[in-house]
Amino acid sequence: MTRRSATISTTALEHPGLDYGALNAEGTALTQQLSGDIWTDYNFSDPGVTILEQLCYALTELSYRAGFSVADLLCDPDSGQIRLRRQGLYPGPAIMPVNPVTIADLRRLVLDRVAAISNVWFTPCQPDRVGGVNGLYDIAIHVPEQADPCCTHATYRPEQIVRRVRDTYTAHRALDEDVNSINILSLIGTRVAARVQMGDHVDASLLQARLLFTIGLFLAPEPKRTTLATQLAAGKTTAEIFDGPLMLRGFIADDQLTPLLTAIPVDSLLRLMAETTGVVSVGGLTVTLSGDAHTYIAGETIPVPAGSLLWLDTAANADGSFPIQLYRGDVACQPDPRRVAVLLAGLWTAQRRTYALRPEYEEAYAPPTGKPQDLSAYYSVQNQFPNVYGINAYGLPEQASPARHGQAKQLKGYLMPFDQLMADYFSQLAFLRNLFSVRTGGGTTTYATQSLRTIVPDVAPLLSPDYEAGLASVTAASDPVAERRAAILDLLLSLYGESLAAPPQSGCDCGNGDDADDPPLVRAKQALLVRMVPATRDRGRGFDYRRPALWHNQAGMLIRCRIQLGILDRTAAGGGSSGGSSGAIVVTDPAEATIGQSLDGELAAVVERYFLPVDRVMHSGDGDDGEEETDITAAPLAGQRVPAPLLPALADPERYRIGILPGERSVRVACRGSDGGWWLLGSHPRTEDAIASVRGLVRANGGQAIRRQLYVVEHVLLRAAAPLSGTPGSRYSFRLSAIIATSRKEAADIVWQRQVTAIVRENTPSHIAPQCLFLDRGAMRRFRTRYDAWIDALRRGPPERLAEASLRLERFLADHSASPDANPAASQQPPHA
Structure with missing residues (x-):
């Protein structure tokens, strides 16, 4: 085996920054132009020529590093791995799939998620058959297991299969649509x-x-499935492969449905x-x-x-x-009957075969790996000069005269601006990884610098004590941080065809967010990047009423609405269910919790009836003065195990109540969880202490004393009230109500309300008619009481309780509706093919 000899290409370099000869020629021409008749002794031994040559040589290294692959520039300098979400990037299997839109999408999804069924059919219900309500489905499922002679009552559990299908559908159902019935086909x-x-x-x-x-x-x-490799071999593009919901057990072609x-x-x-x-x-x-x-x-x-x-x-x-x-x-x-049975079983096994697609996704769409390296490393150009100059690491000989030392320092000082620029350029190259990310550099600067103290040899005598501070000051003076961060965020958003306008501003500063120093538009763009996947994938999805109302379980349209309205608490900004920066640990079993005692029966009724809402005494007036309260507890939940239904509620001051339980003297704090139940949080000797603890919990969990809130009620989920209210079914068809908490100033700000209404309409599917209700604090509290009871009844209530809770909420919405006009979208059909 012969080894190819190393050669230097004679072809022109692709980028002029890599061409030392071109850089030197251009530098010489510029120097001659600027010096005019002053520089007459031009020769290759001239110090000016030497300086130019060394600077041009250093520039080729900068151009070389700048030409590294994107993976090399964005990767972790230690591991070489790219943290895609940190950079505002998402792999194809995450960003391309969408919530089911068509009936075919729904069938694929249920077939993929429920292994016990072999086929499923969705039939839109005719309104005249279901009380005039549009947007309901009858689901028929095929379960071959029931025909298996080996199947017994103990192994075949149809109620579990139906529940799995219902859970899968409600977790992905379209906004203002629901299931009417689910039946296993006989x-x-x-x-x-x-x-x-x-x-x-x-x-x-x-x-x-x-x-x-x-x-x-x-x-x-029964549909046949194929692998990702089969899809790629057929020449399908990534967009075609991920057209519809994400498949996990094999791809199902249209002709199989x-x-x-x-x-x-x-x-x-x-x-x-x-x-x-x-x-x-x-x-x-x-x-x-x-x-x-x-x-x-x-x-x-x-x-x-x-x-x-x-x-x-x-x-x-x-x-x-x-x-x-x-x-x-x-x-x-x-x-041969036995052989026929074996061959037939083999044919059915091949037909029903599923494929684990996640490993295929991870292999085919794995993020690239970069080469770990220190992009900011800079070797001073002064080290490249011949020893005779006395400015490199060798310095001057001991016997050199003071005058000679002075000349060397003079030349070093002359070259230091070039060194500083080059060092900063390399530092900026390393900073790209942080700059082109969701954090866009962290918010304080978009230009990176580095000190020359450890780079330039023998430089200490030439640097003032406040050199670093002065360098930072000079850089900051020419760094339009807000504009550059906004431009970078615009670039990252454009990768997904997205853009954002500034959130509408009212007379009340009710925005939320951890980065209070960031402009609202920057925070909104960052929040959209963080939640880009659900914000785009789930735009037409309703919330899953069969699961707890945690931060991630919400109607898809709410994600973008809250971002556009500047409602950027931790949950809206995608903080995560691990407790975020509060340091809490989420547990699903209340018995494992170290904070939060669930109340049932009489004690819950006492809290509901006699305890005082904390937000009534938490602030003076309406809170429009924007007064900041002192955070007396830095991290009250650090290390605490908090029940899952309780954690997302802790940021909302309107969920807290204080009072004294029968037989006790201490003041108790209770909070209504996202499950609608009451949770005891602690006891305090004085009311002031209880209020202070609530304030600490609210702030530690990303909330604020005055908090803008946005809720969506899908009217199709209120249809259980129809027998009690006599409301025609068309009033439940493709309608929703958006409920927005407002301050006094916002209630009088018609322009702001119109902007909010426009945002809600923009994010609502075109076949659904939305209405916006702007509620003050008292009305919002009454709404929340009815809303929480309705959510709890949807999840686990018997039909009678659901009907009563739906009726109470329906009447509340009707009482606060500006104009109960006829539904303009009720006659339309959902966009299912």
């Missing part, structure tokens, strides 16, 4: 008999298995059998159904009862023969 035993002529050299057992499989798949279809058959022509079975490989002709086809005395023949149509599927009986007769008889000429061919 299987009707079907026998198909025929006389089949088979070709020469055809295996009778294999043909019998193929015929049984083909007919069975046609009567009770066949409709639910309500009638089957016998001729269709005849044609299907005739097209099977190895079949020459088919005759004498008959079909019989269990419980139906009629025998269907060619030319007839088999009606499929509602809520049923035809299930092919593949068992052999008692004598080992099959209803489908195989012939080669006049000679009957008898398949």
Whole structure:
């Protein structure tokens, strides 16, 4: 094996910054132009020429590093890994898929997430059949397990399957849509008999298995899945591969999602059998159904009862023969029943095979790995000068005269501006990783510098004590931080086709956020980058009312609405369920909690009836003066285990109440969790101490004393109140109410309210009619009481409690609605294909 010899290319360099000769020529021309007649002794030994040559040489290194791959520039300098989300970047499997939009999307999703079913069909309910309500679905599911003779009552649990399907749908349902019913299709035993002529050299057992499989798949279809490798081999683009919801168990093509058959022509079975490989002709086809005395023949149509599927009986007769008889000429061919069963099982196994796609995604869409290196490292240009100059690391000899030392220092001082610029350039290159990220450099600067104290040899005598401070001051004076950060965030947002205008400003500073020094628009853009995936993927998704109302469980439109309105508390900005910077540890089992005692029964009723809302006494007036309260508790939840329903509620001051329980003297603090229940947080000797503890909890969890809030109520979920209220079904169809908490100044600010209304409408799907309700503190408190009770009833309440809670909330919304006009969108259909 011969090794290729190392050569230097003679072709022109791609970038002029890498071409030392071009840089030197341009520098010489500029120097001659600027010096005019002063520089007359131009030769290669001239110190000016030497200085120019060394600077040009250093510039080639800067150009070389600047040409590194994006992976090299953005990777961690130690590990070489790129933290995509830190940079505001997302891999294809995260950013490309969307919440189900079409019925085909819904079918794919449920099939992918519920392993126990083999097929599913969504049928939009006609409004006249469901009380005039639009946007409801009947879901029919196919569970082959019920036909398995080995299946027992202990292993086949239809109620669990139905619950899994319901949970999957509600977790991904479209805004203002819901499920009406979920039914497992009953299987009707079907026998198909025929006389089949088979070709020469055809295996009778294999043909019998193929015929049984083909007919069975046609009567009770089950989609076939493919791998990511198959999709890529077919030439599909990333956008085409991730068109729809994210698949985890295999891709399902459109032609696999066949409709639910309500009638089957016998001729269709005849044609299907005739097209099977190895079949020459088919005759004498008959079909019989269990419980139906009629025998269907060619030319007839088999009606499929509602809520049923035809299930092919593949068992052999008692004598080992099959209803489908195989012939080669006049000679009957008898398949081996055992072999047929094995081959048929193999065909069904191949049809039902699933594929773990996550490993394929991780391999095909893994972020690139960069080469770890210190991009800011700079070797002073003074080290490149010949020793005779006395300015490199060797310095001057000991016997050099003071005058010679002075000359060397003079030249070093002359070169230091060049050194500083070059050092800063390299530092800026290393800073790109922080600058082009969600944090955009951290907010204090967008230009990076580095000190020359450890870079330039023997430089200490030339630097003043406040050199670093002066360098930072000079840099800051020419650094338009806000404008540059906004431009960088605009660039990152443009990668996803997104942009943001400044949040509407009212007379009340009710914005939230950890970075109070950042402009509202910068905070909004950062929040959108952090939550780009759910903000784009779930724009048309409703909230999952079967799960606790945690920060991540909300209607998709609320994410962008809250960002555009500047409601940037930790949860809205995507802080995370781990407790964020509060230091809390989230636990799902209340018994493991170290703070928060759940109240039920009489004690919960005492809190509800007699405890005083904290926000009434927490502030003077309406809080519009913007007075800041002192945070007396730095981290009250650090290391504490907090129940999952309690943590997201701790940032909201309107959820707290204080009072004294029967038989006690201390003041108790209670908080209404996201599950609608009351939680005791602690006891205090004085009311002032209880209020102070609430203030500390609110601030530690990213809330503020005066907090703008936004909620969405989907009217289709209020339909349980219809029998009590007599409201026509059309009033529940494709309508929603957006409830916004307002201060006194905001209540009088019509321009601000119009801006908020425009933002809500912009983020609402076009077929849904929204209304905005602006509520003061008292009305908001009454709304929250009804809203929390309704949410809890949706999750776990019996129908009677849900109807009552829905009625109370519906009447509240009607009482505060500006104009109960007819719904302009009620006659429209959802955008399902």
